[in-house]
Amino acid sequence: MxxxxxxxxxxxxxxxxxxxxxxxxxxxxxxxxxxxxxxxxxxxxxxxxxxxxxxxxxxxxxxxxxxxxxxxxxxxxxxxxxxxxxxxxxxxxxxxxxxxxxxxxxxxxxxxxxxxxxxxxxxxxxxxxxxxxxxxxxxxxxxxxxxxxxxxxxxxxxxxxxxxxxxxxxxxxxxxxxxxxxxxxxxxxxxxxxxxxxxxxxxxxxxxxxxxxxxxxxxxxxxxxxxxxxxxxxxxxxxxxxxxxxxxxxxxxxxxxNYKANCRAAVIADQQLFKMFPSDSSEESADTPGYSEILHRYYDLLYRMNVACDVTDEAAIGDTELKDSYDLIVTPSLYSASEKLIRNLKRFVKAGGVLVSTVMSFRASEKAKIHDGPLPHGMTAVFGASYEKVVGAANVTVAGKPIFHFAELLNANEVDCVYGYTHHYWGRYAAITSHSYGKGTAWYIGCFPDKDVLERIVKRAVESAGISLPASCWPMAYRSGMISPKTEMTFGFNYTSENRCISCPYDQVEDLITGRKYRRGNPIDLKDWGVMVLKHRI
Missing domain, CATH: 3.20.20.80 (Glycosidases)
Structure with a gap:
């Protein structure tokens, strides 16, 4: 020794x-x-x-x-x-x-x-x-x-x-x-x-x-x-x-x-829903998905796209101006939100941020008191849409795919309607909308769509927020951060039991773990469950 x-x-x-x-x-x-x-x-x-x-x-x-x-x-x-x-x-x-x-x-x-x-x-x-x-x-x-x-x-x-x-x-x-x-x-x-x-x-x-x-x-x-x-x-x-x-x-x-992780996206979670809904949906609660399940759907999509994001809540946000920290915010079923948070989110979009909110968002106050009037409360101008009716998901499709659980029937103009419902009676209502508000864009997803449809929407929102996506995605995971004003460090993780080879995406890099240097286009071999840490100039 x-x-x-x-x-x-x-x-x-x-x-x-x-x-x-x-x-x-x-x-x-x-x-x-x-x-x-x-x-x-x-x-x-x-x-x-x-x-x-x-x-x-x-x-x-x-x-x-x-x-x-x-x-x-x-x-x-x-x-x-x-x-x-x-x-x-x-x-x-x-x-x-x-x-x-x-x-x-x-x-x-x-x-x-x-x-x-x-x-x-x-x-x-x-x-x-x-x-x-x-x-x-x-x-x-x-x-x-x-x-x-x-x-x-x-x-x-x-x-x-x-x-x-x-x-x-x-x-x-x-x-x-x-x-x-x-x-x-x-x-x-x-x-x-x-x-x-x-x-x-x-x-x-x-x-x-x-x-x-x-x-x-x-x-x-x-x-x-x-x-x-x-x-x-x-x-x-x-x-x-x-x-x-x-x-x-x-x-x-x-x-x-001096490493500071690059993180321009956030998922805002709702503490009230953790208490109100079961962890996961079950046969007894098939029409009410668990909040953990809802949160997973959106966080996992961002993760698989290699979009680094904070997971936070209203208490942690406090008085922080959201646009100072983020370009993209996702609120998966943010059921309860204070007027203070609603004003903050409005300012975020108006200043150029991209907001993605989903079914059940902004229905109640921070004390879970349900709002009267058009929903989503306080945000109808931001989303360019509102609803009063909620219906079951039976025989309803969006973009040719079935939806799940239930649907909010959104009233929106044709410009803001990204996808509508396909149904004998509900076909005149919007299912997913995108609306310009100030310098930013606000998306509202009024149902539980198929995974492929949801992925297309989230990817469009990520791109419109100016967040660049790496050439490769899951099961390769990337996270990066600045270590000086001109130098970035990028971690790459191989989450598989197979060896992988990726093409170097940077002009000149050094893997700090192996000491090897690469130029753009050079193959980088990464063994099963392997890790690389690339240091490069920007």
Whole structure:
């Protein structure tokens, strides 16, 4: 094993961490484990309170490892906790504290926190959009603890991304760290390359770090990363892949220092619908699709088109002027919206933004009180359309394809009508409209159309927003960001079990992981579940 290099680890702004509570380990084994973490590129230990916490702090301090103290489960009234905080707060190796919303804990940490020590905001790489908003348990993106993903399941293994680093528009918070659960046994083992891909993907979306954590879904919860079970993490293929990801992060780390993800699109989610509708449609609720299903349809389309987007909500938007942050906004069934948000969206379109709103949007206030009068409330002038009638989807088609669930019968002029309904009685009504408002364009989709029809509409909206689409799309995923005014970094992810070859789309690039250089048109080979990080001038 290589000796430790004092003071050498990845840039402080980049966190590659492991959540650890090594109870019962003698100091010699503890120090050996710290060495192994360092050799794998891990630069930060997320330390839970416990009997061995002081020893871990000492060992990390001696070996130039950063520490984030997890005090979220502590008892603020415990004298021992206060004493531990005072000791930890004075150590240079402690760079931050992970806390919950407990006011006493927050006060205790503030009393001992030194300059430069930050609060760390964790975002689960398993988390659904609704996890972030309502605490629901439905997985929106993939997690490594579920096991290997086949080609057709690639979308489930993706995006530790947009929704996990979703942010208040225009606000950059320090140390936004995504969690990835580590599998425990062969039943949940990811395929070779998938864990590395997932680790690197969170940085492509603008997160400042990632922390590996024991699987919460394990049948023997608590055995990973604890005590005698450390062999599971520190040996074998899993350790090798963690180390491969660490080596890649060492290479791209300096460029990530100033990395700002390019993200000119947003999906605004509705917290009220998470509470009002089931997660997914069922036989009992076939006419009422689950909000997770609705949200998926639009987010997944953008993802497959390689359109980077924030997933946000009204509370996160606050007073931010949306056009300052985005060119395209999608509101999948934004059922409840305040007058303040409606005014903001109007200004967004008037200033040149492109808005895509869908069936059930703007029906109620932020308190879910249904509006009287023409719908969508407050937005009829923006969409150039309104409706009062809602009908079933039986025997109704749009663009030759059947629709689902139900339909809003839109009143619109011929210019704004993109698609109308085909039906013996409802054929005079519009189904999908596009209307110029100010300098921008507002689309309204008044039904649940076929996937192909929806994809055509969303693609037209993306293009009209001036968002360029890469030549290749899913299962190749791309995310890019600026690292200087004239230099861009582009991540490419191969979400398949097959090797792929793509044509270099830039005049001159360097793959920061392999060190290879390419010119426009050169073939770039990417193995199964492979990752490339291209640095290029613009």
């Amino acid at each position: 290589r000796g430790m290099q004092k003071g050498i680890y990845m840039i402080k702004e980049l966190i590659y961490g492991l959540a650890w509570k090594p109870e019962g380990l003698p100091y010699e084994k503890l120090e050996k484990s710290i060495h192994q973490l360092h050799d794998a590129g891990i630069n930060t230990v997320f330390l839970e309170m416990g009997k061995s916490a002081s020893e871990v702090l000492k060992c990390c301090g001696e070996n130039s490892m950063q520490v984030v103290i997890d005090v979220s489960g502590a008892d603020a009234g415990d004298p021992g906790f206060r004493q531990f905080l005072e000791t930890a707060g004075a150590l240079d190796c402690v760079i931050g504290f992970q806390v919950c919303d407990d006011a006493e804990l927050m006060k205790g940490v503030e009393d001992v926190r030194r300059r430069g020590q930050e609060f760390v905001e964790l975002l689960s790489a398993r988390a659904a959009v609704q996890d972030q908003m309502t605490g629901a348990e439905t997985a929106f993106c993939g997690d490594s603890s579920r096991g290997g993903y086949d080609y057709t399941e690639g979308e489930s293994a993706e995006n530790s991304g947009d929704e996990n680093v979703s942010r208040t528009p225009g606000v950059k918070k320090p140390f936004r760290v995504a969690e990835i659960e580590i599998p425990e046994d062969w039943k949940t083992m990811p395929y070779p390359g998938q864990l590395k891909l997932q680790i690197l993907s969170v940085f492509a979306y603008g997160a400042r770090g990632v922390v590996l954590r024991e699987s919460r879904t394990s049948s023997s919860m608590g055995s990973v990363c604890r005590g005698s079970s450390l062999k599971h993490i520190f040996s074998g293929e899993l350790y090798d892949e963690i180390a491969e990801a660490g080596a890649a992060l060492q290479k791209i780390g300096p460029s990530l220092r």
